[in-house]
Amino acid sequence: MSFKTEAFVLRSRTWHQADRMYDLFTPQEGIINVVLKSAAKAGNKLSGHLLPFSKVRVMIGRGRLDHMAGVETLNDYSNVRLNLRNLFLASSIVELFLAEDRGSQKKTEFKLLDSIFSFLNDESVSPERKLLLVRIFLWKYLSVAGWQPELEECLICQKKVSTGKYMPGRGIICREHTDRGGIQISDELLDFLRHIISADWHQFNNLEINNNLNKEWLKLSSLFYQTVYERPSRVLKLFAYG
């Protein structure tokens, strides 16, 4: 049996002899591992289309081990591979995707990945802007990956919260619950988080963030990530201030 699908090339490594193994991210199944036979042999027409971060349409032969039967490039995203800064941002994102559980539908994640790679690929977007967009991406991504923080109602009493405390990885509680821990969060940051999670990318075109808000956001983002991921991840570096 064989089938066609769109996919992102996340990573590849050498496999038996001249074969290569690719980790692809697909909207239907998330990560799949696909072997390209004789990838390293001169004249292999498919391997040139399978560069990291590119978006491709592949024909896959299903078997005990999936194998690549055809590839066409949909978007090369070649500028993502152009400099170290872009590469660092893109690899941090890829690291998260590689840690995903397998076999389930990932249509929303696929779209998100497409959006962020197109920003990274866009040379008219400044490096500072790219970093900001990646930080926003991380909140959006975790929200669809099962970690959407509750930011409207108190986790304890379900009252609508306008001013509250933040519980990393979970959401918001009223300030009155003094015995429940949580960290102070400014009203400004609370509004900002609601905005970046729900708004569409084009609404961030003119988004500005002042220094204080940025510092608070990064601190809280680090706590969020440390709660969700047990292993230290390179993503944490994205929240270093500056």
Ligand SMILES: [Zn+2]
């Ligand atoms: Zn409450």
